[in-house]
Amino acid sequence: MRVRGELRKLRPRKAAGPDRVCPRLLKTCAAELGEPLQRVFNLSLELGKVPTLWKTSCIIPVPKKNRPSELNDFWPVALTSHLMKTLERLFLNLLRPQVQHAEDSLQFAYRDKVGVEDAIIYLLHRVHSHLDKGSGTARILFLDFSSAFNTIQPLVLQDKLLQMRVDPCLVAWISSYLTDRPQFVRMKDITSDTVVSSIGAPQGTVLSPILFTLYTSDFCYNSEMCHIQKFADDTAIVGCIRDDQEEESTGAWDRLRPRPVQIGTEEVEGVQTYKYLGLWLDNRLDWTSNTRQLYKKTQSRMYFLRRLRSFNICRKLLWMFYQLEKLIRRASSVVGMKLEPLATVAERRTIDKLRSIMDNDRHPLHTVLHSQRSLISQRLRLPKEYDREQFAENPVPLLLIGTKFDQIPETKRSEVLTRTAFLSEDFNAEEINLDCTNPRYLAAGTSNAVKLSRFFDKVRKSALFTVMQNFPEMHQIRPLC
Numbered sequence: 454m455r456v457r458g459e460l461r462k463l464r465p466r467k468a469a470g471p472d473r474v475c476p477r478l479l480k481t482c483a484a485e486l487g488e489p490l491q492r493v494f495n496l497s498l499e500l501g502k503v504p505t506l507w508k509t510s511c512i513i514p515v516p517k518k519n520r521p522s523e524l525n526d527f528w529p530v531a532l533t534s535h536l537m538k539t540l541e542r543l544f545l546n547l548l549r550p551q552v553q554h555a556e557d558s559l560q561f562a563y564r565d566k567v568g569v570e571d572a573i574i575y576l577l578h579r580v581h582s583h584l585d586k587g588s589g590t591a592r593i594l595f596l597d598f599s600s601a602f603n604t605i606q607p608l609v610l611q612d613k614l615l616q617m618r619v620d621p622c623l624v625a626w627i628s629s630y631l632t633d634r635p636q637f638v639r640m641k642d643i644t645s646d647t648v649v650s651s652i653g654a655p656q657g658t659v660l661s662p663i664l665f666t667l668y669t670s671d672f673c674y675n676s677e678m679c680h681i682q683k684f685a686d687d688t689a690i691v692g693c694i695r696d697d698q699e700e701e702s703t704g705a706w707d708r709l710r711p712r713p714v715q716i717g718t719e720e721v722e723g724v725q726t727y728k729y730l731g732l733w734l735d736n737r738l739d740w741t742s743n744t745r746q747l748y749k750k751t752q753s754r755m756y757f758l759r760r761l762r763s764f765n766i767c768r769k770l771l772w773m774f775y776q777l778e779k780l781i782r783r784a785s786s787v788v789g790m791k792l793e794p795l796a797t798v799a800e801r802r803t804i805d806k807l808r809s810i811m812d813n814d815r816h817p818l819h820t821v822l823h824s825q826r827s828l829i830s831q832r833l834r835l836p837k838e839y840d841r842e843q844f845a846e847n848p849v850p851l852l853l854i855g856t857k858f859d860q861i862p863e864t865k866r867s868e869v870l871t872r873t874a875f876l877s878e879d880f881n882a883e884e885i886n887l888d889c890t891n892p893r894y895l896a897a898g899t900s901n902a903v904k905l906s907r908f909f910d911k912v913r914k915s916a917l918f919t920v921m922q923n924f925p926e927m928h929q930i931r932p933l934c
Contacts, residue, residue: 455546456494457487459539470534471509479535494540501625507537509647510636510655531636531655541659548623548663555617556666557673558817562685563662566809567816569730572684574806575817576691576729579680580738583693593734594690594714595727598669601686602661603653607631610668617667630660684730 460483463476479486497503510531517526561572580591598604607628614624631654638645654661665685674681678693714721726735726742733743810816811823 454487454491455543456491456539457483459542460486460490463535463539467535468532470532470537471511472506472534472536474535476535479539490536490539494543497540498544498622498626501622501629503537503626503629505633505635507534507540508630508634509533510634512636512638512655514638514640528656530657533655533658538659544623544626545659545663548619548660551619551623552614552617552663552667555670557670557683558815559673559675559680559682560666560670560684561682563666566813569684570806571810571816571818572682573730573732575682576689577738578818578821579691579693583678583695584738586695589693589695592692592694592714594692594721595729596688596690598686598688600653602656602665605631605654605665605668606652610664613667613671627660627664631664687730689729 460479463480465475465477465480467476469475510533512529512531514527515530517528521527559575561567561569561575576593580593583589583591610631611624611628614627615621632651634650634655635647636650636655637647654664662685669683672681672683672688674690678695679691681688681690683689714723726733728734733746735742807822810818813819
């Protein structure tokens with residue numbers, strides 16, 4: 454029985470809701486409570502009514518930062534009945550199949566096997582794909598809904614759900630769930646008076662995230678030159694501009710003007726760097742700002758690692774606390790056990806993410822990766838399309854070809870070998886000697902690496918092969934399978 458199964462999944466250490474029914478009791482008595490609760494749940498769905506006690510919320514203010522100074526510095530997390538949460542999980546299984554067709558494909562939050570990394574990868578992929586074509590720029594407008602869950606209007610959501618052809622009984626139940634909700638605030642031992650709310654959705658509940666995504670699902674746009682992507686309430690509007698043409702971008706976010714950017718009469722602040730979903734982006738798509746911030750964070754963790762070790766904390770807890778290659782080696786000596794190198798962790802996570810995207814046919818990047826699979830070996834290959842004229846205008850890859858390995862400083866050879874191994878596998882080449890005095894030129898995923906890959910794919914069949922014949926120390930490239 455599904456009710457018993459959901460009761461057994463409850464975490465016994467969670468705090469009880471306003472009804473004072475602790476989850477430990479529900480989990481222990483799941484076998485006895487399963488059948489009577491099933492009857493109550495079914496009756497609630499049939500009548501389209503939610504018991505008042507079950508939708509009563511105890512609001513706990515959770516600080517967003519260390520020293521909050523105003524109300525907006527708190528998250529209003531709602532504690533509700535665990536019986537209600539159990540019903541919400543069962544209700545979610547009924548709702549999802551009916552709204553799957555209406556969900557925004559570029560909403561990366563609250564989806565199975567899709568998250569922050571996917572949102573960042575998709576944004577960078579769209580921008581880099583446009584910039585690699587040459588003579589283009591990209592403009593990104595970042596938006597954030599203020600008090601996002603509190604903006605949900607039940608009547609508007611009800612109309613949208615009916616337009617999505619959701620069962621009217623489920624729509625009526627959702628309307629009852631969102632209206633006439635008693636709530637009070639509790640901070641330490643102080644409790645406020647109870648008020649009744651009929652707008653918004655309580656944060657921290659099971660249904661609120663999907664209700665918000667459905668409420669904002671019609672705020673979407675996706676074309677070759679412009680798209681809107683969202684992660685919960687964090688929204689990015691990406692406009693790809695070529696030859697100073699940005700008509701689609703202007704239509705997507707009201708009225709966009711070349712400089713400055715304006716929405717209506719309000720001027721949007723332009724910034725050099727912006728933190729998007731934990732990643733620092735700058736106006737040159739350079740990783741310096743993000744690396745600097747990450748380095749500062751790891752340095753602070755090194756301090757805490759040393760402090761924890763001074764208190765004789767066990768190795769497992771120290772290992773959980775640690776996280777750039779140089780710092781990991783230093784952390785190993787502090788923790789007292791060998792830790793995986795950064796390159797190993799990054800490679801494993803990259804492969805796992807690629808597999809996750811390829812296995813999920815509803816992922817926005819699924820078709821992109823699927824189109825790059827070899828028909829014979831099923832391996833992923835980098836895109837082959839390349840414009841010779843653009844290559845002539847960007848001669849950096851040509852300058853890297855043909856330098857002897859012994860010209861590379863010994864301190865950089867190990868890193869260079871890693872980079873060339875990555876490229877060799879992509880080209881199916883026996884050996885590639887490149888000028889890697891600055892290994893960043895060959896970083897996996899950089900524009901130079903992509904340009905080199907495209908160049909080697911075409912160099913076999915073009916007159917450009919004479920360029921390589923001037924360097925006898927290079928082996929001949931085998932044909933691609």
